[in-house]
Amino acid sequence: MTLSDLHPGEIGIVKTITTKGPMRRRMLDLGLVPGTKVQMLFTSPVGNPIAYTIRGAVIALRQDAANHVVVQRIL
């Protein structure tokens, strides 16, 4: 499953990132490295982007980015 499959309140652990280049770099810079805990907070009114808590900051990710973050749901 990926970040975009998490429901509000659910927590996942990053397993891998399935994209290359600048998007991958951006996600690593936001703290999405393997082992990072991410909580899904809520979606915007139209469902995209989605807000997540990543290493102490609330970050909004577009669905096309969230689709590339493979996670394991733990909660």
Add this chain to the structure above:
Amino acid sequence: MSRSYVVALGGNPNTGKSTIFNTLTGLKQHTGNWPGKTVVQAKGYYHYNGKTFELVDLPGTYSLLANSPEEQIARDFICFANPTATVIVVDATCLERNLNLVLQVSEITSQVIVCLNLMDEARRLNLRLDLPLLEQQLGIPVIPTTATTGEGMAELKDAIARIAMGQLRPKPTPLIYEPFLEEQIKALLPSLSRIPANINKRWIALRLLDGDSSILKEVEVHLNEQ
């Protein structure tokens, strides 16, 4: 007239960077909270110990490598403008998120100071920060501050001045990559010999290996200016 020292001010968004800028320079630079606010470089001056320091407020970024306009401005300034010192403002309540940028900057320049801001917030949250250990592991001076109250501002000015005078020489812990990458860096360095000595060639080589062609364009612009 004495020369002025150029000091770059970088940091993640929402770390109080612009407040630090205003406190140091006394300028009323606008502080707001929307993305890319500080896209145009704001500059200000302050005096300390009879010397003039020119402070350049860089855009708030999480990284120097993802090539957004803000990140390119910050990256090019730190890499090519040769500031006397670069101060990275870090959110003390959110250290691990912020240290990514510290690492990236310290890979470009050793003339770097970590300004650990929002210390009042960190205390309110009962966070205990081992500053000597942080300094030791980074190899970079760490100055705890609360810009809104002025806490640590004198110490920050003092650290900047001591770097400018050569009395303080940070030695950032070097990042050594995997052997195959280190070999590639070594192989590339001879072809970068025309790049002026004040530019970190190892870092340029790393960017080229990263497939970042925008850095080549900047190097060319810089060479033509010389």
